[in-house]
Amino acid sequence: MNAKRTDKIATGILYGVAALVVIILLALLGFILIEGVPKISWHFLTAPALAFEAGGGIGIQLFNSFYLLFLALLISLPISLGAGIYLNEYAPQNTVTSLIRTTIEILSSLPSVVVGLFGYLFFVVQFKLGFSILSGAFALTVFNLPILTRSIEEALANISDSQREAGYALGLSRWETVTKIVVPAALPSIITGIVLSAGRIFGEAAALIYTAGQSAPALDFSDWNPFNISSPLSPLRPAETLAVHIWKINSEGIMPDAKAVSAGSSAVLIIAVLLFNFLARWLGKRLYKHLTAE
C-alpha cells in the first residue's frame, strides 16, 4: 500500500469519525429539544410542582435556580476579583505563589459531589444553616471560586503592561492603576467569564442535593420580606433547583409524568445554558467595542 492510498484511507476514516461525533452530539441536542420544547408552556414555567399527580410545573424550581445563581455570583465575584487581582498584580513569582496556584487548581478539579458533601458538613451541620438557600449559595461559591478566579486572572494578564506603565507615569499607585485602568480594560473578558461560569452554576446539581435540599416548599410570591419563611427571598428556606428536580423525580419515580416534566426541564436548562453562552459572546464583544471606541 503506498503512502498516497494510506493518506486517502486515513482521511476518509477521519471524516467518518468526525461525522459520527457530530451526529452523536446533534442527536443529543436534538433529543432534548424535540422531547422537551413541546412541554414548555407558560403554565409549565410558572406552576408549582405536583408530587403525585401529572400536570405540575417547575415555577418554584426555576425561581430557586435563578435566586441561587444570583446569590452565588454575589458572594463569589468580589472574592474571585480580589484573588485574581492579587495573583496577577501583586503576587511575586516564587514557590509560595505556585503552591497557591496549585491549590486553586486542586479546588477546581474536585468532584462537585465532594464540594456538596463539604457544604453539607460545614454549612448545613457545623453552622446549623440547615438545608437552605444560604447553604446552597455557599456551596456553589466554593464550586465557582476557582473557575472565576482563573478566568479573571487570565483576563487581567491579557492587559498589556504599557497600560500599567501609563498609570504609574501619571502618578497613580498600583492599586489605583489596577482598579481604574486594568480592571476596566479587562472588563469585557471578565464579564464573559462571569456569564460562562453562571451557565455552569445554573446546571449544577450534585453540589446542591445536600446543601440547598431536595424540597421546594410553596412560596408566597406576594410576600417579598426576606425574613418570612414563605417569602421567595427568604435565605433560610430549602430550595430545590431545576437540575436537582430532574434528578429527584427520576430517581424517586413517584411522579406519573416524571418523564415529560424532566424532558421539559432539561430543555429549559439547555436553553438557559445556550442563552448564557450567546450572552457571554455578545456582551463581551459589545462591551469591548463600547470601551475601546473601535
Place this chain on the structure above:
Amino acid sequence: MDKIRESLLKKSLASKIERRGKAVSLFCLALIVGVVFLIFYFVASRGLATFFQNHINLWQFLSGTEWNPGTTGANGQPDVGALPMIVGSFLITILSALIATPFAIGTAVFMTEISPRRGAKVLRPVTELLVGIPSVVYGFIGLQVVVPFVRHTFGGSGYGILSGTFVLFVMILPTVTSMSADALNAVPRYYREASLALGATRWQTIYKVVLRAAIPGMLTAIVFGMARAFGEALAVQMVIGNATLLPHNLVSPASTLTSILTMGIGNTVMGSLQNNALWSLAMILLLMSLVFNLAIRYIGRKGKLNNER
C-alpha cells in the same frame, strides 16, 4: 512649614489605599486557599474516623466485597468492603476514556488539520457548547435512551456499567475533543511545513509529526476527561443501578463511589459507622482527584522538557 513637614512625613492617602487594597485582595486569595484546606480537613476527619474510631482495618475496607455497614459480617466486624464501588468507579472511568479517546482525537484532528474552516465555524462552537450541558441532563438522556437500548441489545435490566460507560463517554467527549484540539493547534505551523516539504503526505504529517508533538497535551486532555468521569455523580447514579455488588459483567447493576455517596449520605446518622464509612468513600474520591491532578502536572512538566530539548 509644619504642614509641609507633616505631609511629607505622614503616609499619603494613596499609599494608605494601596496598602488596604493589597491587604483585601490578599485576604480574598487566602480565603480560597483556606477553603481548600477546610475541605480536606473536614472530609479527612470524617473519613478517617472509620479507621480510628470504629477500628476498621484499612485493608479490609479496600478489599472487602460486602458493603452493608449496618450489619456484622462473618469475621465479627461490620461489613464495610468498598471494593465493589472502587472497581465500579475505575471500570467506568477507564472504559469511557478508552471509547472516548479515539473519537475525540479523530474529531480534533479533523477540525484542526483536515477541515480547519469548518472546524472553527461549526465543530468548535458545538463542542464547547456541549461541555456546558448539565450532567443531570446527560443522566436523564441515559435513562431515556441508553438504558432501554442496552436492555434490548444486551439483555438484563439495562442498568449497569455499560450504560454508565455510554453516558460518561458522551459526557466527556466534548471536553476531551476541545482540549485535544487546543493541543493540536499549539503545534507550531513550521513542523507541518517541514514535514510536507520533505514530501510527506498529509496523513504522514499528522501521524508522524503533529500527533507526536501534541502527545503531552492530548494526554492531559484524556486524564482531564477521566477525572471528570471519576467524579461524576448524578448522571452515573441514574443509570448504574446502584447495587453494591462486585460487577460480574457489564450489564448487571453495579455502583460507583459517587453513586453510593449520593444515595447514602442523607439516610445515615452523622457520626455513626454507616455515615463514617461513606465519608471514607468521599476521602477516596478526594485522593483520586489529587492523583489525577498530579498526573496532569507531571505530563505537563514532561511535555515542556520534551519541547525544550
